[in-house]
Amino acid sequence: MLVDWLSVLFGALCVYLQTSISDGALPNKRQMDQLIKGVKWNWEHQKTYAVVKSGSGYIDVDVVSKYRLDGRSKLPTTKPPRPPTKKTVKPPRPPTNKNPPKPPPRPTTNKNKKINPRPPTQVGGSKNLALGKKTYMSSVYGSFGGHYCVNGNTKDFCHTRTQRNPWLRIDLGAVNNVDKVVIYNRNVQGRFRNAFIHVGVSINRLRKCGYFRGPGKNSQKITIKCPGGMKGRFIQIQARAKTILQLADVQVFGG
Template sequence: MVLDSRNLIVGSSASMSSVFSNGYPPHLASYAVDNITDCIYTNVAATQREENPWLRIDLGMMFDVQHVLVYARPDGFEPGRTHNLLTTVSNDEQNHTCGFYPGPTDLGDRIAVICNNLTRGRYVTLTIQSNSGKKDILQVCEIKVFGKP
């Protein structure tokens, strides 16, 4: 794991609650951490339509997470899907809320979630808090996590 001069945590991996494909190339979780912020349709991370879809980034070790930057899709395909987005930081024993974004996003928006000083963990998870009985798709272009070891 390495930090660049702006405290960007790089070299992380990601997983999701499901992977959207439906006859298209799979929209893998790894696209959320591939360092491409100007996505096209084929390199967007997206879940299937489900209740409370989530995407989890494994930072590889414990960090004091300072903020999380989420890049929305810029390509014009169904803007507004990112809403009611809860961002948490956790390890195997503790779960900390970093922030909540009510949304919805517009094309190419960037969501900055600022964490408090006590937000330490190995995993950063983004979850859409679905309304009762509603299914959502979590789709992001890129997620950048900033912090210190």
């Protein structure tokens, strides 16, 4: 420790001998730097270990210390540690359903669509050409006119009086290809027999489509096929005897 002090004083004296400082005057910055060159510095107490002589007196330790603090030798500073930053935790998103259920489709209504209260009867995938068409009868019993035989309902019937060769005629309204005629007998057994079915483009040009010998059974469905198909506008069903003609429904198919 003593050796260190002596080396410091010796260094300070060597510097002093090389500088020209007036007696009692405080050295300037350059001279002060040379005077305190080599002097150990105690950073903890901010003091030097030596009192350096200047001119006829001594430089106070506090002067040297203040110079060292105000000059180039500054107390090393350390930046205070940053306070830890709190990480903001985002709240979890609510689960989303990628495939939400589709709402049921709205029922579509067509205001311009006409509703047919009685759709045409389909037999063999073809249209009933006689449905709702004009009819003629050789005679009418009571109110059971021919229109009951072309309304598509097999629960009612058309009815003639008792006469010779009674007949029912249907006007299709236009010439069509007639493939077959389907006759539904009334729920009366044995009355429909010996009947001829004719087709023609006019009432004067009727041709035979088929014949039913009978007798017809209760509510029997009788199908008469026209050979090779026939062109016609009028369909006529006629019984060849003195009898009553009463049928539940007559349907004509073709195109």
